[in-house]
Amino acid sequence: MRTDIFSVSNSCLLAAVLMGTQGCARPSDKWEQERLRTIPATGRVTLDGQAVSQATVIFWNDSVPTSPSALTSDDGSFHLRTYVVKDGAPAGTYAVSIDKTTENQPPPKDPEAPPPPVEITHHLPKRYRDTKTSGLTAEVTEQGPNEFVFELSTK
Numbered sequence: 001m002r003t004d005i006f007s008v009s010n011s012c013l014l015a016a017v018l019m020g021t022q023g024c025a026r027p028s029d030k031w032e033q034e035r036l037r038t039i040p041a042t043g044r045v046t047l048d049g050q051a052v053s054q055a056t057v058i059f060w061n062d063s064v065p066t067s068p069s070a071l072t073s074d075d076g077s078f079h080l081r082t083y084v085v086k087d088g089a090p091a092g093t094y095a096v097s098i099d100k101t102t103e104n105q106p107p108p109k110d111p112e113a114p115p116p117p118v119e120i121t122h123h124l125p126k127r128y129r130d131t132k133t134s135g136l137t138a139e140v141t142e143q144g145p146n147e148f149v150f151e152l153s154t155k
Contacts, residue, residue, distance in 0.1 A: 036064065036090035041080040041140050043148035044072075045098055047124060051076030052100060052152070055124065059094035059138060060131050068094075089140045095131035096138055098150060100124050128152055 041059075045052040057078050059068040068089035070078035079086040100123040108115050127133040138148045 035083055038068075038082050038088040038090055039140055039142060039144065039146060040086070040088040041068070041138075041146040041148070043070075043078050043080075043138075043150065044076045045078065045150045045152065046076055047152045048154055049151075052098075052124070055098050055100040057150070058097050059089055059140075060097065061090075061092045061094045064090050064092060064094075088146070091140050091142055093139045094137065095134070096136035096148075096150065097129055097131050097134055098124060098136065098152065099129045124152060125154055 043057070045055050045057060051072075051074070053072055053074045053076065055072045055076075057070045057072065057080075059080065061067075064082075066082055068080040068082040070080050072078045080089045081087060082089050102121050102123070104119045104121065106116050106119060122129070128136070136150055140146050
């Protein structure tokens, strides 16, 4: 009798393990399969010769379904990401926008009132936020080196 209980217990355990690991198998993901091939792409952003940290750099191209982007580090450098960290961008010509913002939530004047709207401060000239006015472009190529320097100016 003990053997039967042991066998049933092992069978139940085996079934539970198999059911649990079924979700761990990496199924074929249609979205992953349809990704465009990316090429490593890096760069640096300066404003009047000074590195710009925490700026968002976005590469725009109507034929690319997602826009490669990056956040600059303290020295103004960045690594583009399209699907995963530092994977780069699909080959192509891009219009580029760059913006750096900070948010501030001022305290309410009346404790019973709802909080006032968040104040957003832009730290770069407005023209760089829009690809139509930024004048910034980049071409990512198979041959590379795909290193882009964007020297912004307050003038």
